[in-house]
Amino acid sequence: MSDLNPINWWRRLLALPNDNLTKTLVVAFLVAFIASIFVSIAAVTLRPYHLANLEAERQGRLAAMVAALPGMGDILTGAGVDDMEAHIIDLTSGEFATHIDPATFDQREAASDPTQSSPIPSEADVAGIKQRSDFAQVIILRKDGKLHLVVLPVRGIGYQSMLYAYLAIHADGNTIAGLTFYEQGETPGIGTRILEPEWLELWPGKQLVDKNGEVLISVVRGEAVGEFEVDGISGATRTSNGVSNMLHFWLGDYGFGPFLTRLRNGEV
Amino acid sequence: MKQSLNYLTDPLVKANPVALHILGICSALAVTTSLSTALTMAGALTVVLVLSSVTISSIRNHIPTSIRLIVQITIIASLVIVMDMLLRAFAFEMSKKLSIFVGLIVTNCLVLGRAEAFARQNPVWPSLLDALGNGLGYSLILLIVGAVRELFGAGALLGYQVFPLVENGGWFEPLRLMQLAPSAFFILGLLIWIIRSWRPEQVEEPEFSILSQNDARHP
Numbered sequence: 001m002s003d004l005n006p007i008n009w010w011r012r013l014l015a016l017p018n019d020n021l022t023k024t025l026v027v028a029f030l031v032a033f034i035a036s037i038f039v040s041i042a043a044v045t046l047r048p049y050h051l052a053n054l055e056a057e058r059q060g061r062l063a064a065m066v067a068a069l070p071g072m073g074d075i076l077t078g079a080g081v082d083d084m085e086a087h088i089i090d091l092t093s094g095e096f097a098t099h100i101d102p103a104t105f106d107q108r109e110a111a112s113d114p115t116q117s118s119p120i121p122s123e124a125d126v127a128g129i130k131q132r133s134d135f136a137q138v139i140i141l142r143k144d145g146k147l148h149l150v151v152l153p154v155r156g157i158g159y160q161s162m163l164y165a166y167l168a169i170h171a172d173g174n175t176i177a178g179l180t181f182y183e184q185g186e187t188p189g190i191g192t193r194i195l196e197p198e199w200l201e202l203w204p205g206k207q208l209v210d211k212n213g214e215v216l217i218s219v220v221r222g223e224a225v226g227e228f229e230v231d232g233i234s235g236a237t238r239t240s241n242g243v244s245n246m247l248h249f250w251l252g253d254y255g256f257g258p259f260l261t262r263l264r265n266g267e268v
Numbered sequence: 269m270k271q272s273l274n275y276l277t278d279p280l281v282k283a284n285p286v287a288l289h290i291l292g293i294c295s296a297l298a299v300t301t302s303l304s305t306a307l308t309m310a311g312a313l314t315v316v317l318v319l320s321s322v323t324i325s326s327i328r329n330h331i332p333t334s335i336r337l338i339v340q341i342t343i344i345a346s347l348v349i350v351m352d353m354l355l356r357a358f359a360f361e362m363s364k365k366l367s368i369f370v371g372l373i374v375t376n377c378l379v380l381g382r383a384e385a386f387a388r389q390n391p392v393w394p395s396l397l398d399a400l401g402n403g404l405g406y407s408l409i410l411l412i413v414g415a416v417r418e419l420f421g422a423g424a425l426l427g428y429q430v431f432p433l434v435e436n437g438g439w440f441e442p443l444r445l446m447q448l449a450p451s452a453f454f455i456l457g458l459l460i461w462i463i464r465s466w467r468p469e470q471v472e473e474p475e476f477s478i479l480s481q482n483d484a485r486h487p
Contacts, residue, residue: 014330018330018333023330024332027339028339031343032342035345039349039350046353046357049356050353050356053357056360188368
């Protein structure tokens with residue numbers, strides 16, 4: 001006799017003794033299945049809220065960094081935020097890509113879209129990001145119509161997560177005005193010390209490259225010496241190295257190097 | 269009815285999960301630097317505890333013994349993930365302050381302890397009351413520790429300045445120790461001391477007695 005009625009089948013399953021192998025497997029499967037559906041529904045429904053929160057935080061960080069930069073507060077209050085403009089640049093040539101609207105450009109999407117990005121040769125990929133978008137956003141702040149600061153979005157692998165940061169550079173294209181991280185997932189209390197103001201305060205004033213254009217800025221173990229070095233975070237060597245490598249990549253030829261060269265030559 | 273009420277009230281003081289069973293200490297230390305984080309954590313844990321106990325209790329007759337722990341953990345973990353996502357969606361700043369500790373509710377012995385010790389063997393309604401009682405018991409301890417730490421560590425309660433600080437021209441010099449983890453141990457220890465002096469039946473029998481000097485010489 002073959003009873004195909006699912007309700008009877010279900011009753012028979014429930015009637016099985018609990019240590020029965022079939023019942024064990026079915027219960028295990030059902031619990032896992034229902035739990036995963038529950039979690040998936042929550043993840044999908046709440047995703048817009050998460051993204052909105054992250055976006056708000058990113059904007060807040062940028063505004064906070066801009067406000068904390070020397071003299072920036074005056075500019076923003078004096079001339080309004082019109083002096084802060086987003087531009088898209090072609091990373092390979094370092095020139096402005098005027099055909100792309102900064103308002104609709106999504107850098108993260110561009111970096112993962114094969115038609116808008118290129119793989120990085122492994123020997124050049126010190127930041128461990130494998131792929132970078134062909135175009136990137138830079139934020140240019142002007143004072144009295146003259147370029148005052150550029151803010152570059154950078155990212156790189158830290159100890160256990162991707163670090164996302166903004167690097168602000170003075171008009172000379174070589175002096176750091178500030179560094180701030182807006183997204184990371186490093187070890188709480190250890191790697192997350194990259195977020196501490198005490199450490200971030202070490203960055204302004206440091207130099208990026210030497211006279212020959214070679215990138216020298218780095219995070220060193222222990223005490224920093226000279227204008228190219230920043231103290232490492234003890235206990236977070238790999239996070240510190242990650243920050244160093246991230247800057248080396250983005251200041252180099254595959255990153256913002258060509259753009260910064262033009263900036264230093266006064267072509268921007 | 270009396271019995272039902274006991275499920276709810278016993279875990280508050282008489283069998284408090286934190287003070288008597290010493291469960292959930294990790295989060296009790298980590299999130300009690302201020303009252304607001306303690307409140308959020310207490311709420312999150314209570315909700316997870318109640319929902320997991322109700323779920324486990326409702327399928328208790330069909331959980332195979334050989335995989336019961338994994339079934340319980342799966343249910344608890346799913347609830348915790350959803351709770352974490354809810355906090356990140358609607359209380360983003362707070363979820364950043366709580367960082368990993370909401371996720372760590374999965375490993376909170378309190379939740380699994382109630383599932384294993386009570387919900388697995390009891391009907392839904394008593395399980396719900398027991399879970400709610402234990403959640404409130406945990407919350408009570410967290411709120412006391414959180415209130416003491418925020419009041420003496422920052423002179424504030426829920427961010428509202430109670431004692432004017434010296435740096436703002438007041439008289440209160442904040443105790444920096446209160447913002448560090450050891451202070452939670454001290455406060456918790458004092459609380460347990462107070463509860464056990466009040467209810468001596470909670471004092472455990474010593475597992476080893478101290479040897480007298482003679483015994484030590486000739487064991």
